[in-house]
Amino acid sequence: MIDKIRNEKQYDEVMQLIEKHITKATSGGGFHTLSKIENAELKELSAIAERYEDEALKIMPLPVTVPAIVCQKMQEMNVTQNKLAELLGLGVAKLSLILNGKRKPDIPFLKAIHEKLGIDGNLLLERV
Secondary structure, X not given: OOOOOOOHHHHHHHHHHHHHHHHHHHHHOOHHHOOHHHHHHHHHHHHHHHHHHHHHHOXXXXXXXXXXXXXXXXXXHOOOHHHHHXXXXXXXXXXXXXXXOOOOXXXXXHHHHHHHHOOOHHXXXXXX
């Protein structure tokens, strides 16, 4: 078995093998239907693929920040910064500074986005 992915062709081959195991498990009703050897191979292939993705492809998700969460919510709601500032009861300038990373989110801002946008308070606290 391959021990390290060195190029994109090998990555594609590994991903095909992973997909084969997942398809088998799905059609069988779960991963418990795979043999011990297949489970071990799937685990190893997944680890190898993850290392390649982290090191070569660099597709790890970017750190999620409070401004990124709010910008995503703005897109989902299809609102402008002006409309969002009004909805949150904030000044447009303050909101702009926070969203552009030039000002740290303060308690009133975090409370407003929690209450008005429904963003989980625990998620917010983990990100500040």
